[in-house]
Amino acid sequence: MSEFDDLYQAIILDHYRRPRNRGTVPDANVRVDGKNPLCGDEVRLELRVDGDGRIVDIKSSGHGCSISQASISIMTELLKGHTFEEGRRLLESVRAMMKGGEVDEEAMGELIALRGVSKFPVRIKCAMLSWTTFELAMAEFQAGRNGAGAVVSTEDEK
Numbered sequence: 001m002s003e004f005d006d007l008y009q010a011i012i013l014d015h016y017r018r019p020r021n022r023g024t025v026p027d028a029n030v031r032v033d034g035k036n037p038l039c040g041d042e043v044r045l046e047l048r049v050d051g052d053g054r055i056v057d058i059k060s061s062g063h064g065c066s067i068s069q070a071s072i073s074i075m076t077e078l079l080k081g082h083t084f085e086e087g088r089r090l091l092e093s094v095r096a097m098m099k100g101g102e103v104d105e106e107a108m109g110e111l112i113a114l115r116g117v118s119k120f121p122v123r124i125k126c127a128m129l130s131w132t133t134f135e136l137a138m139a140e141f142q143a144g145r146n147g148a149g150a151v152v153s154t155e156d157e158k
């Protein structure tokens, strides 16, 4: 097991040190913010979504602990070029994994590296912040809004 733990730790640190898809999307059509007051993690997500609900571009900014930052970096890599529908399936899988459920490891990609977090309730919020924020972005876009002023807090999560 510890070999896997080391591998997962290495994936998390790699994303933390060299975060993917950082920055802004100048022609974004939805921008939302998320925060995790328990840890002080903050994220802004900017997405360019086309008419078919496909995420053409996605970037993040903000700051936080290694778990939250790695989670955002991995998430943006998995979502870019994919549809909201595919994103929602991944979101449900991450939620299930955080509750200790069985998941399709192949479909999860590097997200599997965050599995160990499920044993630490406080850190689950760090790992879920990016996904909760993405969920808000989908809701805003699908309601025809651009996300202006929309903020989600992990404190509101059940």
Ligand code: ZN
Pocket (backbone or CB within 6 Å): 036, 039, 040, 041, 064, 065, 066, 067, 068, 125, 126
């Ligand atoms: Zn955190």
